[in-house]
Amino acid sequence: MALATEKLKNDFKLESFRGQQEPILERILVEGQSALAVLPTGSGKSLCYQLPALLLDGLTLVISPLIALMKDQVDALERKGVPAARLDSSLSLEEYQQTWSRIESGKLKLLYVAPERLNMEGFMAKIARVKIALLAVDESHCVSEWGDAFRPEYLKIARFAEENSCKRVLCLTATATPSVAKDICKAFSIDTEHGIFRTSSYRHNLHLRVQSVEDDYDGSKRIELVRKHLRANPGPSIVYLTTQKHTEQVARELSNGQLSVKHYHAGMPQDERKATQEWFMASENAVVCATIAFGMRTTLTINTANIRNVIHFNPPKTIEGYSQEVGRGGRDGQPSQCVLLLFAGDRVLLENFARGNTPSRDSVRSFLKEICTQAVLDDVNRKDAVLEINTYQVGKDHDIRDVTLSLLFAQLELKFGYMRSITPIYSVFQYKILDASSFQSGAKGDKSPEAQAIFRHAKFGKIWYDVDVAAASRTSDLARQGIVHKIETWSNAGWIELKKSQRRNRYLMFKPLPHPEKEEAAVFAIADQVYERMHERETAEVKRLESVLDWARAPICLAKGLTAHFGDAEEQFPANTTCGVCSVCTNGGKAAITYSFTPPAFDEQAFKGVLAATPIRDDPRFLARVAFGITSPRTGTERLNRDDAFGSMGEQVWDEVLKRCEAECKKAGPSASGPLKRKSTADCESGSAAKKTKPVSRTGSSTRGSYSRRR
Incomplete structure (x- = not known):
């Protein structure tokens, strides 16, 4: 040493x-x-x-x-x-x-x-x-x-x-x-x-506080609470929110002559994100309204030690996430106020996010059957063959999100041992000329077979040239890698700007997949195992959310409860000791919140609007996503994201809505459900059914404001 x-x-x-x-x-x-x-x-x-x-x-x-x-x-x-x-x-x-x-x-x-x-x-x-x-x-x-x-x-x-x-x-x-x-x-x-x-992530200069906010569907009460808190406790501050849209909305509401506020989320252009981070690090009283993407960089965590406030406008999805986020406060050793505003309706929003990634059993079955079918049709269903998959198209066809699709393939690879992921390829390359003179003399003057194949297959749009590399390789009898290397050489020289699209994942086969027709039962058995695993993950995610709420509303020192979650409470808080500064400790050992949530009555009118917006009845989870405003490949394909029905039931209970969606799909019969029987709006016979219909105005609990509906 x-x-x-x-x-x-x-x-x-x-x-x-x-x-x-x-x-x-x-x-x-x-x-x-x-x-x-x-x-x-x-x-x-x-x-x-x-x-x-x-x-x-x-x-x-x-x-x-x-x-x-x-x-x-x-x-x-x-x-x-x-x-x-x-x-x-x-x-x-x-x-x-x-x-x-x-x-x-x-x-x-x-x-x-x-x-x-x-x-x-x-x-x-x-x-x-x-x-x-x-x-x-x-x-x-x-x-x-x-x-x-x-x-x-x-x-x-x-x-x-x-x-x-x-x-x-x-x-x-x-x-x-x-x-x-x-x-x-x-x-x-x-x-x-x-x-x-x-080493415990908790530090004694972090003052944890939970405050309950009742009937705040439009977020106005919390916005006012945040405004008052920041005025009373000046200094660099982070306000964490769940969705990108809400970071922008709340930042606008908080901006006034006394607060300097910007928003930050992963959907912003990179240069804007960088500018916001630099502004935050350079300002004495900067306030940033952000998703959890803010703070995930070394420059922020190292150079900004004087963050005085970390406010959670919405509850975090996990205690682990909460611990990391509040841990960005007070790195200079001075007190930092960590405030969690707990609104009962947010629990529904967060649970919906947890539920939204899980596809239906039929979607998983049809996904796996298509993969098996493609392996047979492409004659790669044997050891050491390479299977190529357009994951974008597969996700779109079976309404499976990217993150979930990666989990499905990982299980086929790691749990079942059918394949191993290898270097992906891109079918389409796009280039834009940056240096016309050098491109003319260097690229246009290149007489190699690869360069000539690129020019033969380059199709010009308004600004970009599209090159189908697979077609260029096939028709020119040239190695794909040689063509790719040539166009990348032009990019490295600075002659062109290069973009790649239509990614195809590649998998080296270790053993044959079940035959989609001869061994359909085996295909579905594997799919069902995969689905059950994913359903278990969904349940675990909801339980993690519940653990956050249980911690927040328990009459136990918040800091002690936090460290107990990570197994280091004894080290931080010996017997009969507490932090003395959290909202429970300063409230005489009582929880400072009155968290309660009464599910609203089922909104029949809103549900009718969802059914009218899309006649698709082959996947109850797809209908539920429309009702809750959860985006997926299929909601985009059907252009439902901007329909008034999309997200119109955001305050309802997931299990109840899904149960009604399952009943509607069952009522439609087997012709509208089951593996590989996807039906788009355009395929439906009834023109009136396919027409996007604005749902009837809603009443009762689900009309309490636009905040909770903006996903």
């Missing part, structure tokens, strides 16, 4: 280790063992793999989900003289080749990649020849299928570690419950007794 301490001072310009850094480094460097580090954001997790990278013989490979985070860290390391690099889609061909040259020569010590790169056979073939001294897995809670942020690509990291004989693995996360920590340790064979290092 003496050499590690020397490196800490000389290379990282730090005088001493802090928190759990030293025992973690001893576990990695001295004992040569794997570890799980559960440390809050800003506590120095990165040093726990950056420093060993300089001391270990071989490459330290870092798996990180955020390109911006990777870039920030690599830039910071290069300024310190640490040999680090990243591999991502933003690199030019020359930069990519230079990085691999440094890796193969042993000059590079740290390499950052996204988990999706483990699907690329070129990367996998090259990295297999490299000695990996340490595998660091950032955001490792994503490996737990029952955690709050599961990503299927993370399950493949454990397989990668095993296949590449990674002796040391360091998993890092800011939050992990005992059960999630157990999942991580099981995936990477980490000793649960000696290999887990945990």
Whole structure:
């Protein structure tokens, strides 16, 4: 450890280790063992793999989900003289080749990649020849299928570690419950007794408060509460909201002569997001109304230590998320007010989001039958063949969202062992000429077969040229990769701007899929297992939401209840001690809220409007999505997103609406339901039924304002 301490001072310009850094480094460097580090954001997790990278013989490979985070860290390391690099889609061909040259020569010590790169056979073939001294897995809670942020690509990291004989693995996360920590340790064979290092994410300068707000469907009461709070407690502040539209709406309402407010969400252009972050970090009293996307960058969490208020306008979906979000407050050690405004109607909104990702059983069955059919028709239903899937079209045909589709394929790959994801390809390339002179002399003057094939298949629109690379390869009898390499060379030279579309995922087959006709029962048996797994995930997500509400309305010290969720209450709060500053402690040990929710009567008129808006009766969950305003590939195809019926039942109870939708589909009979019997509005015989109809004006509980209907 003496050499590690020397490196800490000389290379990282730090005088001493802090928190759990030293025992973690001893576990990695001295004992040569794997570890799980559960440390809050800003506590120095990165040093726990950056420093060993300089001391270990071989490459330290870092798996990180955020390109911006990777870039920030690599830039910071290069300024310190640490040999680090990243591999991502933003690199030019020359930069990519230079990085691999440094890796193969042993000059590079740290390499950052996204988990999706483990699907690329070129990367996998090259990295297999490299000695990996340490595998660091950032955001490792994503490996737990029952955690709050599961990503299927993370399950493949454990397989990668095993296949590449990674002796040391360091998993890092800011939050992990005992059960999630157990999942991580099981995936990477980490000793649960000696290999887990945990620091509580709770800090005593965070003053937690929950306030109940009654009958606030339009959000006006909460807006006024937030306005008063920010006036009384000035300083940099974050107001978290659930939806992108609401960040803009609430920011407009809060803007006045006394508050400086902007909004932030992932749907904004990148330059606008960056400008908002820089404005926030530079201002003394900036207020940002944001989705959870705000704060997921190292520059914000490191440089903005003086956040005085973290306000949740809507309840968070999980306690893990809440803990991370309030943890962005008060990093300077000064008090930070963390206020959760709890409106009973928001529970319905959040549950609907949880329910919206799960497709119907019939959708899963028809999806799998189509995949099996395509394998047979394309003659790739055999070992070592490659199956190509247009996932956009598949999702559209079966009304399955992208995130859910990735889970379906992950189960076929990891649970059933039928296939393995390999490098995806794009069918259509679009280019726009940036440097006409260089393009004319360089590209137009290129007489190679690949260049000529591109020009023969380039179709000009108003600004962009479209090139069907698959057609160019097929008709010219040229390798697709050679054509792609040629057009990418022009882009790397700066002659053109290049865009890719119509992605096709590729899967190397390990064993044949069941025959869609001869073995239909086997197809449906697999589909049913997959569906049940997804339904269990939906139930778990709803339970996580319930745990947030249970914590918020319990007459127990909020801080103590929070740490108990993560299994470190004893460390933070010995027996008979509390935080003394939360809303429960200052209310004499009583919960400061009166959370209650009485489901509204079923809105028959609104339901009639939903049925009139779409005559489709083959999928009850599709009808439910229309009723609740939950977007999906099919709602977009049917152009329902702007219909008045879309989201008209947003305040209703999911189970009741779904039950009525199931009854309507059953009433329509088997001709309108079942696998591979999709029927669009255009296919319906009745012109009047297909006509978009504005539903009858609603009365009662579901007409209480527009706020809860804006999804």
